Amino acid sequence: xxxxxxxxxxxxxxxxxxxxxxxxxxxxxxxxxxxxxxxxxxxxxxxxxxxxxxxxxxxxxxxxxxxxxxxxxxxxxxxxxxxxxxxxxxxxxxxxxxxxxxxxxxxxxxxxxx
Amino acid sequence: xxxxxxxxxxxxxxxxxxxxxxxxxxxxxxxxxxxxxxxxxxxxxxxxxxxxxxxxxxxxxxxxxxxxxxxxxxxxxxxxxxxxxxxxxxxxxxxxxxxxxxxxxxxxxxxxxxxx
Numbered sequence: 001x002x003x004x005x006x007x008x009x010x011x012x013x014x015x016x017x018x019x020x021x022x023x024x025x026x027x028x029x030x031x032x033x034x035x036x037x038x039x040x041x042x043x044x045x046x047x048x049x050x051x052x053x054x055x056x057x058x059x060x061x062x063x064x065x066x067x068x069x070x071x072x073x074x075x076x077x078x079x080x081x082x083x084x085x086x087x088x089x090x091x092x093x094x095x096x097x098x099x100x101x102x103x104x105x106x107x108x109x110x111x112x113x114x
Numbered sequence: 115x116x117x118x119x120x121x122x123x124x125x126x127x128x129x130x131x132x133x134x135x136x137x138x139x140x141x142x143x144x145x146x147x148x149x150x151x152x153x154x155x156x157x158x159x160x161x162x163x164x165x166x167x168x169x170x171x172x173x174x175x176x177x178x179x180x181x182x183x184x185x186x187x188x189x190x191x192x193x194x195x196x197x198x199x200x201x202x203x204x205x206x207x208x209x210x211x212x213x214x215x216x217x218x219x220x221x222x223x224x225x226x227x228x229x230x
Contacts, residue, residue, distance in 0.1 A: 036221075043120075043207050043221035044158075090157065100146065100211070102219060104157045 002027045002095040006105035013081045014113050021076040021108045023091030032094035033074045034102070035065055037087045044090065050074060061085070081112045116142045118210050120222035127198055128230055134194045135225045137208030143188035144210035148219070149181075152205040164191050198229040 003026045013019045025031055032051055036044040048059025055067045065076045074091060091105040117140040127133045137147060146165050150158040164170040164185035172178050180202075182194040191210075195202050208222040 041205070041224065041226060043118075043223040044209075045221070046218055049218065100163070101160060102148075106157045107155075 002093050002103050004091050004093050004103055004105040006089075006091055006108045008108050009106075010109045010111065012111045012113065015083050016080050019078050019081040019085070019110065019112070021089050021091075021110060023074045023076065023105060024072050025074060025091070025093050026072065027093055027095075029096075031067075031074075032096075033065075033067065034092040034094070035059065035063070035074075035076050036090045036092060036104075037061075038090065038107075039087050047076070047089075081110075083112045083114050086110055086112045116140075116210070116212070116218075116220040118144075118208065118220045118222040120206075120208055120225050122225060123223060124226045124228075126228045126230060129199055130197055132194055132196045133198060133227060134192055135206055135208075135227070137191045137193070137210070137222050139189045139210045139220070142210075142212055142220075144191075144212065145188065146211040147185055147191040148209040148211075149183060149191075149193050150207045150209065152207060152224075154205075158207060161193075195227065198227070200229045203227055203229045 005024045034049045035047040038044050047063050048057050050057050050067045058064045063078050088107050090107050093103050095101040119138045121136045149161045152158050161176045162170045162172045164183050166185050166188050170183035185191040205224050207224045209219045
């Protein structure tokens with residue numbers, strides 16, 4: 001079965017510093033990987049996806065993610081964090097078995113301190 | 115990008131009553147819509163998948179008779195929580211796909227349900 005793990009409940013980083021939010025996955029077949037961000041009392045906003053191609057994927061708001069097949073990881077990164085990046089981040093994998101389904105990680109709360 | 119709306123954004127209802135939540139795709143036709151439930155500080159739990167014109171497919175453990183889903187058109191799906199109880203209080207999020215080959219899901223802003 002497909003699964004996604006986000007090992008950190010919370011990540012704290014100072015504004016201007018680089019940030020990394022970790023994600024590892026387990027899939028059968030080629031992975032379809034996604035990152036979403038959620039602000040308080042809001043739905044999810046799409047940040048970026050990896051389907052195929054370059055291992056470094058660039059997305060919205062200056063975020064990028066690196067697909068590493070050997071380590072089965074898809075970590076989210078940003079070179080310089082902003083206070084406004086503080087939110088809840090979800091990694092997700094698309095599960096095609098038995099129909100369309102998206103499996104979400106538990107989420108990582110990012111706090112960016114000014 | 116594609117926009118999905120939900121109405122209402124917040125609702126408070128009394129125990130035993132029913133409440134309907136609407137999910138609309140505003141600028142595209144959604145062949146498939148999903149309903150998720152999110153508990154505080156937790157991830158999204160898929161409740162059901164609905165395809166236009168057919169019965170919804172519910173995930174294991176989700177009560178079909180309690181959470182009625184209707185996908186009457188390509189732009190509208192509704193979730194009705196029947197005979198609501200305080201334990202049904204949660205954040206409900208819908209999501210839409212244009213088709214099953216699409217890579218992206220578009221999410222609504224969510225509906226906060228509080229049952230008193």
